[in-house]
Amino acid sequence: MTLTAEPSTPESSLSKSAADEAALSKSSLSKSSLTESALLDSVPGLLYIGGEWVASESKATLTVSEPATGEVLKHIADASPTDGLRALDAAAASADEWAATAPRMRGEYLRSAFDLLQQRKDQFALLMTLEMGKPLSEAAGEVAYGSEFLRWFSEEAVRISGRYGQNPEGTGQIVVSQRPVGPSYLITPWNFPLAMATRKIAPALAAGCTVVVKPAELTPLTTLFVAKLFEEVGLPAGVLNVITTSRASDVSAPIIADPRLRKLSFTGSTSVGKVLIKQAASNVLRTSMELGGNAPFIVFGDADLDKAVEGALAAKFRNIGQACTAANRFIVHSSVAAEFGHRLTDRVNGFVIGRGTETGVTIGPLINDRAVDKADDLVQDAIARGANLLTGGHRSLRAGSFYEPTVITNVQPESTILREEIFGPVLSIVEFDNEDEAVAMANDTEYGLVSYVFTENLARGQRMIEKLDTGMMGLNVGVISNAAAPFGGVKQSGLGREGGAEGIHEYLSTKYTLIPN
Ligand code: ADP
Numbered sequence: 148m149t150l151t152a153e154p155s156t157p158e159s160s161l162s163k164s165a166a167d168e169a170a171l172s173k174s175s176l177s178k179s180s181l182t183e184s185a186l187l188d189s190v191p192g193l194l195y196i197g198g199e200w201v202a203s204e205s206k207a208t209l210t211v212s213e214p215a216t217g218e219v220l221k222h223i224a225d226a227s228p229t230d231g232l233r234a235l236d237a238a239a240a241s242a243d244e245w246a247a248t249a250p251r252m253r254g255e256y257l258r259s260a261f262d263l264l265q266q267r268k269d270q271f272a273l274l275m276t277l278e279m280g281k282p283l284s285e286a287a288g289e290v291a292y293g294s295e296f297l298r299w300f301s302e303e304a305v306r307i308s309g310r311y312g313q314n315p316e317g318t319g320q321i322v323v324s325q326r327p328v329g330p331s332y333l334i335t336p337w338n339f340p341l342a343m344a345t346r347k348i349a350p351a352l353a354a355g356c357t358v359v360v361k362p363a364e365l366t367p368l369t370t371l372f373v374a375k376l377f378e379e380v381g382l383p384a385g386v387l388n389v390i391t392t393s394r395a396s397d398v399s400a401p402i403i404a405d406p407r408l409r410k411l412s413f414t415g416s417t418s419v420g421k422v423l424i425k426q427a428a429s430n431v432l433r434t435s436m437e438l439g440g441n442a443p444f445i446v447f448g449d450a451d452l453d454k455a456v457e458g459a460l461a462a463k464f465r466n467i468g469q470a471c472t473a474a475n476r477f478i479v480h481s482s483v484a485a486e487f488g489h490r491l492t493d494r495v496n497g498f499v500i501g502r503g504t505e506t507g508v509t510i511g512p513l514i515n516d517r518a519v520d521k522a523d524d525l526v527q528d529a530i531a532r533g534a535n536l537l538t539g540g541h542r543s544l545r546a547g548s549f550y551e552p553t554v555i556t557n558v559q560p561e562s563t564i565l566r567e568e569i570f571g572p573v574l575s576i577v578e579f580d581n582e583d584e585a586v587a588m589a590n591d592t593e594y595g596l597v598s599y600v601f602t603e604n605l606a607r608g609q610r611m612i613e614k615l616d617t618g619m620m621g622l623n624v625g626v627i628s629n630a631a632a633p634f635g636g637v638k639q640s641g642l643g644r645e646g647g648a649e650g651i652h653e654y655l656s657t658k659y660t661l662i663p664n
Contacts, residue, residue, distance in 0.1 A: 183277060183504075186270055187368075192223035194230055194391065195374040197237035198384020204229050209393045211368055214280040214512045215502040215547050223367060226392040231359070231402050234388040238330040238357040239407040241385030246327045246355040248383075254304035257349055259380035261297035264373075268294070271372065275340050276503040278366045280511040280548075281466055283503055293342035295630035296646065300349035303651045307354065319663040325655040327355030328433055329409030332402050334361050334395075334423070336415045337514060338469045340369035346634070346645045347412050347435075348373070348387065354654035356410065359388045361399065363415075365514060367391040399423075406430055410654065413437070414471075417594075417639050435643035435653045437471065437635060439568050440596030443589035444474035444625075445611070447582070448482040450601035451623070456490050458625030459574065462599055464498070464552060465626060467511050468572045469518070471640075472597045472619075472628065476565055477576040478588050484578045488556045491574060492537040495552045500543055512548040513571055519550050522571030525564040526553055529575060534558045539573070566592065582607065586614045595638035599625055618644075 192208075193200040202224050209225035212218060226234075245253075264271065271293075272286035281289070309324040331351050335343040344360060351358045362370035374389045392398045402408055403426045411427050413420055414437040427434050444462055446455045462474035479487050501508040513519050519542055526540055539553030552572040558564060564575050579585045589598060597619040600611045608622050618636040621627040628634060633644035643653050 183273065186273055187221050187277070189270070190221065190274065190368045190372050191375055192221055192371070194224045194226055194234070195371065195378070195387070195389040196230070196234045197240070197388065198378070203227055204233075209364060209367075209391065211278055211365070213277050214365075214514050215504075217547065220277055221368060223371070223391050225394070226390040226398055227394070228398050228401050231361075231390055231392070231398040232405065234359040234390050235330065235332075235402050235405055235407060237385040237388050238359050241383060242327075242330050242357045245352075245357050245383065245386050248355070250304045250307060250353075250355075253353055253355065254301040256377070256380055256382050257297045257301035257304065257352060260373075260376045260382075261294055261301060263376050263380060264290070264294045264297065267372075267376070271341060271369065273504070274369055274372055275366075276511070278368050279337060279340055280514065281503050282508045282511050285466060286503065289339055289342050292628060292630065293339070293345045296342070296345040296349040299630040299646070300353040300651065303350070303648065304353035306648075307651065307655065314661070317664075319661050322660040322662060324658045324660070325354075325652075326658050328654050328656045329356060330407055331356045331358045331410035331412060331654060332361070332399070332408055333358050334399065334411075334413045334415065335363060335370065337363035337366040338466060338471075340366040341373065342628075343414050344370045344373055346630075346650075347414075350645070350650040351410075351412075351654045352382075352386065354651050356654045357386045357388075359390060359402065361390050361392065361395065364391070364393050364395065400426060403427060403432065404429060409433060411435075412643075412653065420641065433653075433656070435645065436641040437643075437645060438596075438639060438641040439594055440471040440473070440636065440640055441475045441566070441568060441592040441594040442472060442597045442599065442617070443592075443615070444477045444599040445585050445589055445601065446477065446479040446483060446487055447585070447600075447602040447604070447607065448480035449603050449607070450480075450483065451603055452483060452487060452490065454623055455487065455601040456494065458599060458601060458621070458623065459487075459491060460494060460625070462621070462625035463574045464495075464510065464572055467513060468522075469514065469570050471568070472626075473569070474574075474599055474625070475569055476588070477574060478579055478585050479576050480585075481578045481580055484556065484576060488537055488554060488576055492554050495538055495554055495574070498552050500545060500549055500551070502547075510549075510552055510572055513550055514548065516548050518570060519548050522550050522553075522569060522573050525567065525569055525571075526555060526573055529555055529558050529562040529564045532559045532562045534562065534575070568594075582610075586611070590614075590616045593639045594636065596636035596640035597621065597627065
């Protein structure tokens, strides 16, 4: 399929997809009969290139397994570098036509995809729980958050504007307009399989850019399921392409080196981000980088401790601690540190570890055994350097990649856990005595993604907005992500912003035209 044909309207294709939906629910996917195997069968296990579902030219496959059980979920196509370039061919071939598609129309495709995703929210939640491990209730939360990017950017597509005004000399008119930056390559991580995909796809499509998406090898199924949504709402062929691969570097490097690519957006580790920035330099690509974090969570002596405990549980244990926004260092005033630690420990002792599909489970597995080893190494290092263990502190006895939710206090300054992203259910507390000390500790990191501050003193809260070197801050709250807000960091946490009015600008370039009088 090419883009020369008039694209089917989202409305007409939505009614087609509604019929499909009815057929699907009759056969296997109605809520009542939602089974894991039927769901997995309904996820395409192929590459989505130029509007077609295709095997890898090499015929290679990769295996997706469930972290809670180690069992195989599905074998899917494993893209080669040639497949990657074919996906870029498709994105490049459809770029002009998509850029010329009316903004309202682009928005309607996104809105239709949002509506269809709502109809499939249970399927998306279960799929994420299976491939990533988070408890079902949290997966449902990610569905709500992740789908919101489709709705938000469906609305932003029609608000791309410029300006027009006289030049200071009075000799002409300055016209400023916005153009889509061009074919974009989107690389996403495994920890939020839906939200990380929609947070990039939606603004790119809204801006008029065609895309190639490469999800993480560990959790590629959700992105394939998203591609299916877009196919069903009639998105023109080639606008969205998805390649799944076990060879991230081999497949990505030729795409990034290709002069047809104009934009690279990446979410993942700072170390890989630095490699990609270097690769992007050769063609002076626009880049957006959402990288690592080392979030401070400051509890002042005047904090409402009930709020601080609730905020801490959310900021630390959501996603089993596997979020770049996860609170990494709890910096707590010495007057409340003991009580804060004990209250948290009581709550943490009530957590239920298990497979995310099981009722009542609050802590799922880590993504793999390597993650368990890393969390344990950090805990043992902190204890060896003098920290006190309040609860946890070891692997779970369950089979699978589980780590006991852990609280350690009195963590000493030289401990590795204060410098590295934990990415696990480990809460580590250090104490401070005055505000300047807390700020210095919080800023003592090369990262600058998010900070959390708990204080009932408004003036102090406002001072913290100025003094903490992070791109985002939660004031008396432990979860801040919102599709309507600009997400992103400073320092080595990244470049650019996703979401909010800012998010679409990552995919637009500014054009200035002078029209003399
Ligand atoms: P994490 O530590 O969270 O797995 P990574 O930065 O390793 O984060 O991975 C994030 C994403 O980047 C994944 O999709 C992964 O496949 C991809 N990736 C990793 N290394 C490279 C690379 N050298 N080039 C392109 N993509 C990469």
